[in-house]
Amino acid sequence: AQTVTQSQPEMSVQEAETVTLSCTYDTSENNYYLFWYKQPPSRQMILVIRQEAYKQQNATENRFSVNFQKAAKSFSLKISDSQLGDTAMYFCAFMGDSNYQLIWGAGTKLIIKP
Amino acid sequence: DTGVSQNPRHKITKRGQNVTFRCDPISEHNRLYWYRQTLGQGPEFLTYFQNEAQLEKSRLLSDRFSAERPKGSFSTLEIQRTEQGDSAMYLCASSLELAKETQYFGPGTRLLVL
Numbered sequence A: 001a002q003t004v005t006q007s008q009p010e011m012s013v014q015e016a017e018t019v020t021l022s023c024t025y026d027t028s029e030n031n032y033y034l035f036w037y038k039q040p041p042s043r044q045m046i047l048v049i050r051q052e053a054y055k056q057q058n059a060t061e062n063r064f065s066v067n068f069q070k071a072a073k074s075f076s077l078k079i080s081d082s083q084l085g086d087t088a089m090y091f092c093a094f095m096g097d098s099n100y101q102l103i104w105g106a107g108t109k110l111i112i113k114p
Numbered sequence B: 001d002t003g004v005s006q007n008p009r010h011k012i013t014k015r016g017q018n019v020t021f022r023c024d025p026i027s028e029h030n031r032l033y034w035y036r037q038t039l040g041q042g043p044e045f046l047t048y049f050q051n052e053a054q055l056e057k058s059r060l061l062s063d064r065f066s067a068e069r070p071k072g073s074f075s076t077l078e079i080q081r082t083e084q085g086d087s088a089m090y091l092c093a094s095s096l097e098l099a100k101e102t103q104y105f106g107p108g109t110r111l112l113v114l
Helices: none
Strands: A003-005 A010-014 A019-021 A024-026 A032-039 A046-052 A064-069 A074-079 A088-096 A108-113 B005-007 B010-013 B019-024 B031-037 B044-050 B053-057 B065-068 B075-079 B088-095 B109-113
Touching: A003 A088, A010 A019, A019 A108, A024 A074, A032 A064, A032 A074, A046 A064, A046 A074, A074 A088, B005 B088, B010 B019, B019 B088, B019 B109, B031 B075, B044 B065, B075 B088
Parallel strands: A010 A108, B010 B109
Antiparallel strands: A003 A024, A019 A074, A032 A046, A032 A088, A064 A074, A088 A108, B005 B019, B019 B075, B031 B044, B031 B088, B044 B053, B065 B075, B088 B109
């Protein structure tokens, strides 16, 4: 069975700093999809970035980038120039090639301090 | 354009009562998903529809849970004989009918069973 592990329950950084959130996963599939979602307090889940496992190039979306290490089964999220609005729960999620359900980590609570 | 909407946003019920939640997906999205999220955890997959067909069901979806999508548009999730352990946020998501398209989430329905 696939599993997703986020080992950092909570992180806190100053505004404008760079922060990296960790995610590891376990799967026997060769092709799959990885996602980072953000859930601000009392607001809905929003996609931050996605990565297809067959793509070697790491995905980037403005201040957000990933470090995808397929052999190590690692998928970390880097947030550059952090902003107060980045304060949220961040979830790493996995989708195998054989189905459409997302498997989620427990989340990392990120606090950006002014 | 409206995103995924869910109603009600909050529901308080007494143990043993039945409850029904509604999800309206983004209009052109053929796929619809239900997840459950308990406090401090990542979401857990419950079930998934492609148009009106229910294609995947988690073992979490006990006999007391039933989901429908009768005309391939909105979906309902019913919980019969609610238990305190059913207290959670119930999330709905939708996606296009293309391979591994991103799932877009609604605001959720928070259920409290007393």
